[in-house]
Amino acid sequence: MASSRDRQRKLARAKLDRQLARRAAGLRRKRRVQAGLGGALALVLIGLGAFWAFGGFDKEPVNTATDVCVWTPQEPGVNVDAQDVGLPSATDVPTFGTRDMNLTTNQGNVTVELDLATAPCGGASLAYLAGKNFYDNTKCHEITTEGAVHCGDPKGTNLGGPTYTFSNENVPTNAPTPSPSASPAPGTPATYPAGTVALYPNPPGANGSQFLIFFKDFTPTTEPAYAIVGKVTTGLDVVEKMGKISTVDDGNGNKVKPSTDITIQSLTVGAVKSDPSDNPVPPSPANPSATPSATAPPTGAPSGTPSNAS
Secondary structure (H helix, E strand, O other): OHHHHHHHHHHHHHHHHHHHHHHHHHHHHHHHHHHHHHHHHHHHHHHHHHHHHOOOOOOOOOOOOOOOOOOEEOOOOOOOOEEOOOOOOOOOOOOOOEEEEEEEEOOEEEEEEEEOOOOHHHHHHHHHHHHOOOOOOEEOOEEOOOOEEEEOOOOOOOOOEEOEEEOOOOOOOOOOOOOOOOOOOOOOOOOEOOOEEEEOOEOOOEEOOOEEEEOOOEOOOOOOOOEEEEEEEEOHHHHHHHHOOOEEEOOOOOEEEEOOOOEEEEEEEOOOEOOHHHOOOOOOOOOOOOOOOOOOOOOOOOOOOOOOOO
């Protein structure tokens, strides 16, 4: 009997030992898990602290850059005379000061002061195209009845230009009231004085690469259509000499083609002169709403009108 009781006690003790061992093992596992979680939590807290210290919880910065100019790409194939040169920057555009545009031509050299305060996009486009050598070895294909040399169209069709356009930004608003004589009143300042450089809107009604250099005063009898970008500072005599070249038929019944080539051998645009007081320019007030027709050239366009030159 004693042997049987001893055996039962041993079995019970062994069972208890196994239970205690399992409990101890469970406690050890629990402590390891807790220790692991504590370590992970500590790492997370350290990481969050570093993230906060380096501004990770600061408010997301707002991109304050806005597009100064809107360049509108042309659909492929719409204008076969357009040349793909990409797009200028829409944000990195100087909006004050001036830049010198230097034309080396077979008739002489001309320097134009571009006014970036009133025509930042016109100035940016001219500088961009000059950087692409767009104007080099191109001809000024018309001498207009308005008294301007028409340049900037490599194709010489009035349709040539880059594969982008942009809107007017500095069109004069002082158009005189039309009169039966179609002449401005005596003493009225010219809308486009001699030496004015203005963009020629490339149909279907937006600016591209073409520009006019006026060699004599011009005042339209209707609303002006040309956006002024600057003025000639040196070489006006060269432009006047160009204006005296006789004209011939351009092949479309318009006597506007120079009988002697006027070739732009190179056109460059210099750095921004950032202090406006260094180079004051008396521009005409801007009129962004004055945009040429989308279906026809502007009133008084160079093409289709006989030249006064003989």
